Amino acid sequence: MTGSLVILQPGHSVVTDLGRTQGPAFGLPVNGALDQYSAKAANILAGNEENEPLLELTALDFRMRATTDLLIAVSGAPLDLTVGGRECPQWEPVSVRAGEVVAVRGIRTGLRAYIAVHGSFTVPRLLGSCAPDTVVGFGVKLVQGSELETRKTTAPITHPYFGLPLFRLGLTKPTFTTNPVIDVTDGPDVAEFGDTADLLFTTQYTVSPRSNHIGLRLGGALPERQLTSEVLSRGVPVGAIEVPSREELLVLHRGRGVTAGYPVMAVVTSRSLDLLAQARPGHTVTFRKTTVAEATATHRAACLELDRLRITIRTVFGLLGIGAGERWHELSPASGA
Amino acid sequence: MSASAIASRTALEIYESGDAALRVVAQSGDAEADWATVHSLAGWLATAGIEGLHGAVPTYDSVLVEFDPYLTSARQVRAFVLLGMRQLDFTGTSLREPRRFEVPVVYGGEYGPDLGRVAEHQGLDVEDIIARHTAKTYVIRCLGAPAGSPMMDGPEFPVPVPRLKDPRLSVPAGAVSVAGRQAVIAPAAAPGGWCVIGQTPLSVLDVSREPLVPYVPGDQLRFYRIPEEDFGSFAGQFLKARP
Numbered sequence: 001m002t003g004s005l006v007i008l009q010p011g012h013s014v015v016t017d018l019g020r021t022q023g024p025a026f027g028l029p030v031n032g033a034l035d036q037y038s039a040k041a042a043n044i045l046a047g048n049e050e051n052e053p054l055l056e057l058t059a060l061d062f063r064m065r066a067t068t069d070l071l072i073a074v075s076g077a078p079l080d081l082t083v084g085g086r087e088c089p090q091w092e093p094v095s096v097r098a099g100e101v102v103a104v105r106g107i108r109t110g111l112r113a114y115i116a117v118h119g120s121f122t123v124p125r126l127l128g129s130c131a132p133d134t135v136v137g138f139g140v141k142l143v144q145g146s147e148l149e150t151r152k153t154t155a156p157i158t159h160p161y162f163g164l165p166l167f168r169l170g171l172t173k174p175t176f177t178t179n180p181v182i183d184v185t186d187g188p189d190v191a192e193f194g195d196t197a198d199l200l201f202t203t204q205y206t207v208s209p210r211s212n213h214i215g216l217r218l219g220g221a222l223p224e225r226q227l228t229s230e231v232l233s234r235g236v237p238v239g240a241i242e243v244p245s246r247e248e249l250l251v252l253h254r255g256r257g258v259t260a261g262y263p264v265m266a267v268v269t270s271r272s273l274d275l276l277a278q279a280r281p282g283h284t285v286t287f288r289k290t291t292v293a294e295a296t297a298t299h300r301a302a303c304l305e306l307d308r309l310r311i312t313i314r315t316v317f318g319l320l321g322i323g324a325g326e327r328w329h330e331l332s333p334a335s336g337a
Numbered sequence: 338m339s340a341s342a343i344a345s346r347t348a349l350e351i352y353e354s355g356d357a358a359l360r361v362v363a364q365s366g367d368a369e370a371d372w373a374t375v376h377s378l379a380g381w382l383a384t385a386g387i388e389g390l391h392g393a394v395p396t397y398d399s400v401l402v403e404f405d406p407y408l409t410s411a412r413q414v415r416a417f418v419l420l421g422m423r424q425l426d427f428t429g430t431s432l433r434e435p436r437r438f439e440v441p442v443v444y445g446g447e448y449g450p451d452l453g454r455v456a457e458h459q460g461l462d463v464e465d466i467i468a469r470h471t472a473k474t475y476v477i478r479c480l481g482a483p484a485g486s487p488m489m490d491g492p493e494f495p496v497p498v499p500r501l502k503d504p505r506l507s508v509p510a511g512a513v514s515v516a517g518r519q520a521v522i523a524p525a526a527a528p529g530g531w532c533v534i535g536q537t538p539l540s541v542l543d544v545s546r547e548p549l550v551p552y553v554p555g556d557q558l559r560f561y562r563i564p565e566e567d568f569g570s571f572a573g574q575f576l577k578a579r580p
Binding site (some may be wrong): 027029127239300 | 352353354355356357358360379383391392393394395396397398399400401403405406407410411479480481482483484485486488517524525527542544547548549550
């Protein structure tokens with residue numbers, strides 16, 4: 001049975017997923033959830049596949065009303081979550097009864113939070129992804145009164161006598177801080193900056209209010225390119241650190257234009273991009289040099305943690321009869337065609 | 338440094354670009370050959386069915402190869418790049434037969450506010466700029482930002498075109514621009530620092546189809562001039578390859 005919810009106060013929210021990975025080959029940025037770890041965790045906690053559409057909230061308070069019984073999970077930066085006026089835990093599955101209001105207030109320390117709904121949303125996709133692309137004008141626009149259809153409803157799972165939330169999985173959540181340490185590897189053009197490249201590791205940078213999903217602008221001592229030759233346009237990775245002006249350092253995030261003509265001095269690791277997604281204007285950022293091998297190991301450790309979470313959730317949901325396991329009865333029959 | 342010379346018939350360097358991408362640069366010294374190499378390599382990677390590979394973004398002499406560092410690794414992807422290059426050494430870097438596009442443009446006025454500025458900088462008159470811009474058959478070299486813009490080598494101008502000192506906050510879709518030694522059409526409205534010399538009434542971007550733009554790198558494109566009063570008669574039409 002399909003369910004639905006209505007947006008009461010959109011704040012700054014979008015329906016997104018892990019991004020349009022096929023996009024860059026066609027000149028479109030990958031976009032998608034900026035804090036990938038939190039987004040994956042929310043979906044897993046809600047019993048979804050990790051890449052399913054979910055809500056990304058940025059900075060502002062948010063409210064929605066469930067039209068049907070739903071199961072949700074909220075992750076990301078610390079915040080106050082209430083369901084039907086009851087305080088509820090973040091980073092846990094939470095039952096919402098039909099008619100109840102889900103309110104997120106006071107997103108703090110970090111910048112972005114994620115709400116996944118069991119059964120996810122039925123939304124249009126472009127090149128395999130529902131992630132909004134503001135340049136080509138694609139994506140679901142959420143305003144007051146927007147209705148989102150979910151593929152499933154989930155009967156409330158609460159304590160039979162006290163109505164208390166049932167889930168107390170006690171999972172370890174990432175720590176959020178106002179002065180994150182960001183791991184980077186040498187960029188392909190680091191040599192063009194000579195000795196000034198070391199400034200990246202000895203300077204505390206301040207996040208500028210001009211930062212967004214395209215890139216973060218950071219104020220502080222700036223490395224300087226030692227060459228003046230023109231650079232041919234080329235593909236730049238998400239996480240690329242460039243020095244396009246004499247004012248700020250630019251760290252490209254998932255909304256970045258796919259090609260550019262600035263030298264890439266360093267590249268932020270996949271795991272640290274999640275931390276940068278949570279950096280607010282005014283937060284201070286310190287960079288630390290690492291290697292691709294180490295960055296890969298760190299990323300994989302985080303993925304394995306999510307894999308463990310998935311197993312726990314499947315076990316718990318399986319025992320409770322929530323369709324998180326292999327839904328064999330929904331699979332189409334094998335065909336010889 | 339992370340670069341390393343590779344034993345292949347084509348001189349190639351592969352640079353680490355974080356934990357989820359590699360930059361592969363062709364270095365034969367011949368721009369046309371390098372361009373064919375990186376686009377053929379991107380085509381090979383796109384169809385090779387490599388697990389964890391997101392895609393490849395080829396431009397002029399380089400290709401950015403993006404991947405999921407959980408499912409694969411920089412080391413594995415590097416090995417695939419070398420395998421692809423060995424195959425291309427064997428099969429050659431033949432690209433598909435180019436298609437041709439013809440693009441109507443209203444030059445100057447509110448459609449091309451920088452036409453006069455470009456003419457003055459080149460020491461040519463406005464008609465000469467238009468003549469040179471429409472005289473050339475352009476090769477689409479790569480898809481750029483925003484939204485799969487067709488990046489082309491520019492018209493035969495005496496000197497490179499400087500970018501605007503103050504980039505515009507929004508350049509409309511269809512804007513026909515030049516900068517440096519390059520030419521482009523804007524598929525979507527976006528900020529821009531290139532000199533806008535005209536505008537096409539055709540829609541380049543179609544969000545209802547995939548891929549969103551009708552051309553691929555290697556296709557050919559020509560501009561032709563239309564009078565201002567004809568602009569409206571193309572309304573709602575999409576750019577299509579010539580049959």
